[in-house]
Amino acid sequence: MNSATVTFLVFVASTLLITHWAARRTHSRADFYAAGARISGTQNGFAIAGDAMSAASFLGLIGLTFEYGYDVLYFIVSLALSWVIVLLFIAERLRHLGTYTFADVVCLRLARGPIRALAAAGTLTVAIPYLIAQLVAAGTLVQQLFGLSYAQGAVLAGLLMTIYVTFGGMIATTWVQIIKAALLLGGGLLLLLLVLQHFDFSLSALGRQAVVAHPRGAALLQPGGMYGTDLITVLSLSLAFIGGTAGLPHVLMRFFTVPDAREARHSAALALSLVCGFQFIVFIVGLGAAALLVGHPDYSPQGTQIIGGSNMVAIHLARELGGEPFMGFIAAVAFATILAVVSGLTLSAAATVSHDLYAQAIRRGTGSDVDELRVSRITAVTLGVTGVGLAILFEGQNVAVLAVLPLAIAASSNFPVLLLAMYWRGLTTRGALAGGYSGMLVSVLLVVLGPSVWAGAFGFEEPLFPYAYPTLFSMPLAFLLAWHVSRSDRSVAAEAERAAFAQQMIRPFSRSPGSGGAAAGN
Amino acid sequence: MIALVLLFDACSLLAPALMGMPIAPGGTFTVGVVFALLIVLAAIASAVYYVRHLNREDSMTPSSQGPRTNG
Numbered sequence: 001m002n003s004a005t006v007t008f009l010v011f012v013a014s015t016l017l018i019t020h021w022a023a024r025r026t027h028s029r030a031d032f033y034a035a036g037a038r039i040s041g042t043q044n045g046f047a048i049a050g051d052a053m054s055a056a057s058f059l060g061l062i063g064l065t066f067e068y069g070y071d072v073l074y075f076i077v078s079l080a081l082s083w084v085i086v087l088l089f090i091a092e093r094l095r096h097l098g099t100y101t102f103a104d105v106v107c108l109r110l111a112r113g114p115i116r117a118l119a120a121a122g123t124l125t126v127a128i129p130y131l132i133a134q135l136v137a138a139g140t141l142v143q144q145l146f147g148l149s150y151a152q153g154a155v156l157a158g159l160l161m162t163i164y165v166t167f168g169g170m171i172a173t174t175w176v177q178i179i180k181a182a183l184l185l186g187g188g189l190l191l192l193l194l195v196l197q198h199f200d201f202s203l204s205a206l207g208r209q210a211v212v213a214h215p216r217g218a219a220l221l222q223p224g225g226m227y228g229t230d231l232i233t234v235l236s237l238s239l240a241f242i243g244g245t246a247g248l249p250h251v252l253m254r255f256f257t258v259p260d261a262r263e264a265r266h267s268a269a270l271a272l273s274l275v276c277g278f279q280f281i282v283f284i285v286g287l288g289a290a291a292l293l294v295g296h297p298d299y300s301p302q303g304t305q306i307i308g309g310s311n312m313v314a315i316h317l318a319r320e321l322g323g324e325p326f327m328g329f330i331a332a333v334a335f336a337t338i339l340a341v342v343s344g345l346t347l348s349a350a351a352t353v354s355h356d357l358y359a360q361a362i363r364r365g366t367g368s369d370v371d372e373l374r375v376s377r378i379t380a381v382t383l384g385v386t387g388v389g390l391a392i393l394f395e396g397q398n399v400a401v402l403a404v405l406p407l408a409i410a411a412s413s414n415f416p417v418l419l420l421a422m423y424w425r426g427l428t429t430r431g432a433l434a435g436g437y438s439g440m441l442v443s444v445l446l447v448v449l450g451p452s453v454w455a456g457a458f459g460f461e462e463p464l465f466p467y468a469y470p471t472l473f474s475m476p477l478a479f480l481l482a483w484h485v486s487r488s489d490r491s492v493a494a495e496a497e498r499a500a501f502a503q504q505m506i507r508p509f510s511r512s513p514g515s516g517g518a519a520a521g522n
Numbered sequence: 523m524i525a526l527v528l529l530f531d532a533c534s535l536l537a538p539a540l541m542g543m544p545i546a547p548g549g550t551f552t553v554g555v556v557f558a559l560l561i562v563l564a565a566i567a568s569a570v571y572y573v574r575h576l577n578r579e580d581s582m583t584p585s586s587q588g589p590r591t592n593g
Contacts, residue, residue: 080565221551223534269569
């Protein structure tokens, strides 16, 4: 049994014990969806950072830095700004106004049925491709490292995530995420120290070696490797991160697990610091990989064509610097990262089906906690089975293609609707639906017609939409339509919705401690 | 912050030439990394300031809002 298997088995055993412990503490839907609001700000900060530090941002960004160098800084600065937006505009007010899902906040003063359907559509359209992308990555990783087949890897990840969510709910999901965040930060930091130690802690020596070794030479440290001089793609990427992070349902849901807005604020600030620090670690490690692995006979004998694909750069670098045991540790942490993120995604998707669709839109708040939890658990199992099936179907697909869609949709649908609902008095149901659905449809359409899917996945020579990310077009369109349709809505219902804004704003401050959730009757 | 990020994007796209003149080798990278680091540090500093400021305000303002639980 190799070190990767041992580390992974220890992680799985610990998380299953946590799930058993969490299952005994999960009695109500508040426990299942929001851990009974008993998670502290610091714990939640680690859990949110864990959600943000996915396999894409660890394995993916190290691979991109290894290949393209400088351009990864676009991701880092955009991500930093995205967390400032979450902290300043989203975290506190979301916690004030909501209960379990972001739809609770949006439909406080808007029509319940159609708005919850929109939120559910947005959540599922974001969560399912993201889930498939993570499971495809899990299958590939297991295939490379543990000697199992791709399908067995996807099934293993799907099975574990279903167990965490179905039995342990948000309590188990949060603690799995906290443990994984600590492991990933520790592993990343150790990898950074080993890289720096190799170059006697001299960043300029590291840079010089990378330039000498890399086929792109000095261009590795110049902008343009990934996106050339395409301003529209770079701005779209920045907007996708800025709006997408603030619109990801599994991240938003975490703000309901803390007891009050003060803790929500604290957790967002901590998550921001951890994520930003981690991204810089990843960038330097990626440059270290370019300096040490390019042309290495064991890992990358032909230039930057790394064995196992660019997602394996971090794993190979760990082996080069720390030998088999350290490689095993990093590989197990990478798999744990995938498991933790898919659990959060599954929980947010299950919550939107059971809470937004079943309990609020269909049963109109008349169902019992037991019924709602049963629907949630059935949904989690269904998502697990569907996700694994689709991941097997998508074997060999570029994970980055699948991962672009969620951020773009979240930025173009969930984010505009949520932001306007919380801050703009004039938003009406018709405006929210027009903005939300148009942003969602246009972003999906443009991604499909763009270079990643139309040319990359479908194999056509030229994409019908020339830019990799649609956000520069789809996000302003969503805001514009929401604004225009709301402004031109002269219905009686629209007037009532505008009038209810003031009440929405004072509502949390007049609520007595421990009273029911915002959407209890909504 | 938004302006800083857009400025970073624009400056990176305009590099390595500045007003038609090539920048010294490694110059773009050094400036770019320092600029990106400053943006990240500004984000962290503003987050810390914001949280401390509001926490201080909260502690000075008597509020009827107490801890709440979901559901």
